[in-house]
Amino acid sequence: MTTDVRLRHGRASLGLSFFAQGAAFALLVTRIPAIQDRYGISDGLLPVFLAAVPVLAGVSSVATEQLVKRVRPSVVLRWAQPVVLLALLGAAAGTELWQASLALGVFGLGVGALDASMNMLGVSLQRAYGRSIMLGFHAAYSLGGIAGASLAWVGAHWHLSLLSSYWPVAVVLLPVCLVGSRWYADARDAGVAAGDVEAGVVRAGGGAGGGVVFRLLLPLCLVMAFAYIGDSTVSNWSAKYLQDVLGSSEQLSTVPYNVYMVTTLLGRAVGDFGVRRFGAVAVVRFGTVVAAAGFGVVAAASGPWVGMLGFTLLGFGLCVIVPQTFAAAGRLFPEASDAAIARLNIFNYVGFLVGSPLVGAIGDAWNYRGAMLIPMVLVLATLVYARSFGHGDARYGGGHERPRTVDVGPSSNEV
Numbered sequence: 001m002t003t004d005v006r007l008r009h010g011r012a013s014l015g016l017s018f019f020a021q022g023a024a025f026a027l028l029v030t031r032i033p034a035i036q037d038r039y040g041i042s043d044g045l046l047p048v049f050l051a052a053v054p055v056l057a058g059v060s061s062v063a064t065e066q067l068v069k070r071v072r073p074s075v076v077l078r079w080a081q082p083v084v085l086l087a088l089l090g091a092a093a094g095t096e097l098w099q100a101s102l103a104l105g106v107f108g109l110g111v112g113a114l115d116a117s118m119n120m121l122g123v124s125l126q127r128a129y130g131r132s133i134m135l136g137f138h139a140a141y142s143l144g145g146i147a148g149a150s151l152a153w154v155g156a157h158w159h160l161s162l163l164s165s166y167w168p169v170a171v172v173l174l175p176v177c178l179v180g181s182r183w184y185a186d187a188r189d190a191g192v193a194a195g196d197v198e199a200g201v202v203r204a205g206g207g208a209g210g211g212v213v214f215r216l217l218l219p220l221c222l223v224m225a226f227a228y229i230g231d232s233t234v235s236n237w238s239a240k241y242l243q244d245v246l247g248s249s250e251q252l253s254t255v256p257y258n259v260y261m262v263t264t265l266l267g268r269a270v271g272d273f274g275v276r277r278f279g280a281v282a283v284v285r286f287g288t289v290v291a292a293a294g295f296g297v298v299a300a301a302s303g304p305w306v307g308m309l310g311f312t313l314l315g316f317g318l319c320v321i322v323p324q325t326f327a328a329a330g331r332l333f334p335e336a337s338d339a340a341i342a343r344l345n346i347f348n349y350v351g352f353l354v355g356s357p358l359v360g361a362i363g364d365a366w367n368y369r370g371a372m373l374i375p376m377v378l379v380l381a382t383l384v385y386a387r388s389f390g391h392g393d394a395r396y397g398g399g400h401e402r403p404r405t406v407d408v409g410p411s412s413n414e415v
Helices: 004-032 033-040 044-066 071-092 097-129 134-157 162-183 214-245 252-278 280-300 304-318 321-332 337-365 374-390
Strands: none
Touching: 004 033, 004 071, 004 134, 004 162, 004 374, 033 044, 033 071, 033 097, 033 162, 044 071, 044 337, 071 097, 071 162, 071 304, 071 337, 097 134, 097 321, 097 337, 134 162, 134 252, 134 321, 214 252, 214 304, 214 321, 214 337, 214 374, 252 280, 252 304, 252 321, 280 304, 280 321, 280 374, 304 321, 321 337, 321 374, 337 374
16 A cells, blocks of 8 residues: 555544544533433532543543553554443443443543544644644544534434433444544654654654653643633533523524534634645634634623624634644654643643633622633733744645655554
8 A cells, every 4th residue: 555545544534533532522511411310410519520531531641641652542542432432322321320430430531542642643644744634633523523412412302312312323433433443544654754754754753752841842731721721611601601691592592602613613624724824823823813802702792693703703713723732742842742742632631621610710709701801811822822833834834745655565553
């Protein structure tokens, strides 16, 4: 199999994994009330369950950094994805509280390994391509999220049990992802070493060597946390804000998050072209300004339709930041990209954990319009760190020539 074909297959199979993960995560988070009712989880205990998932995911991301020193990220991804899908099914099948704890715990551990390994492979494939493709993978995740949320709505609308909603998804996606995992590929499958794209040198290489200087990675970690604080604000507070602050109907209050997801998908679908044309720094700065403007519009909105305009801007703005943060970490530490991405991924969960309680606490203590200004200021701080996205951008993000290709044999990442 030639390198070009190998990389195309690898890109398609990884996109499928991003899609499946988006669908699985959306199915879980959009049916939290049903899970709470099924297991009789009290309102006081529910936040503990919800916090446990990202905490365990962060622990698993740290463990994945060590694991990929021994096996390829493709191997971790191949087995983490079925674990996540089976844990999702387990969350719908139990009846006892300990069963819910076990299923959600396994889900959290699986998600951490899955998120880390997916983005490791994505960054490595981008290195092999020699141009920005990272936003496309996250667009597949957004598409999966829309599909999962839609299926969850159907289940809730028709009063289907959790198991009836979840098992068809697991039955379809699990074998498809396992078959697709045969074609996972990275820069090593293309014979491209971490620092050799610009020079066109083709030799064996890896992404787990070298070392990560946390002081240099810290700006990207902060940007990741700020972006997820913004994202979690939308996912957790958009409906309540529209209904309680802007006076919308209950039905209309469900629209902003759906609009946010669609605009996230659209922005990511075209974002790679922007990176190739203008560079990562310019795209991240533009997305930051648009996202901050979105929070400003939401905070100042006079009615629900203006509020929805703000959430629409948020989708277009925030969508580019997370994928480009992963890509920037890979460029910053080309000889240790796997380790850098595993550590950076932890701040995904930090932002998720901090965002919703932060906005809720400020909203209760002050007001929710003022609370929307906090994520706006944090997202704007990305402008301070925007230069961190420029390291190696001329080589990896500017639409330059692909590295010289070589003929390779069948995938060597089979277990």
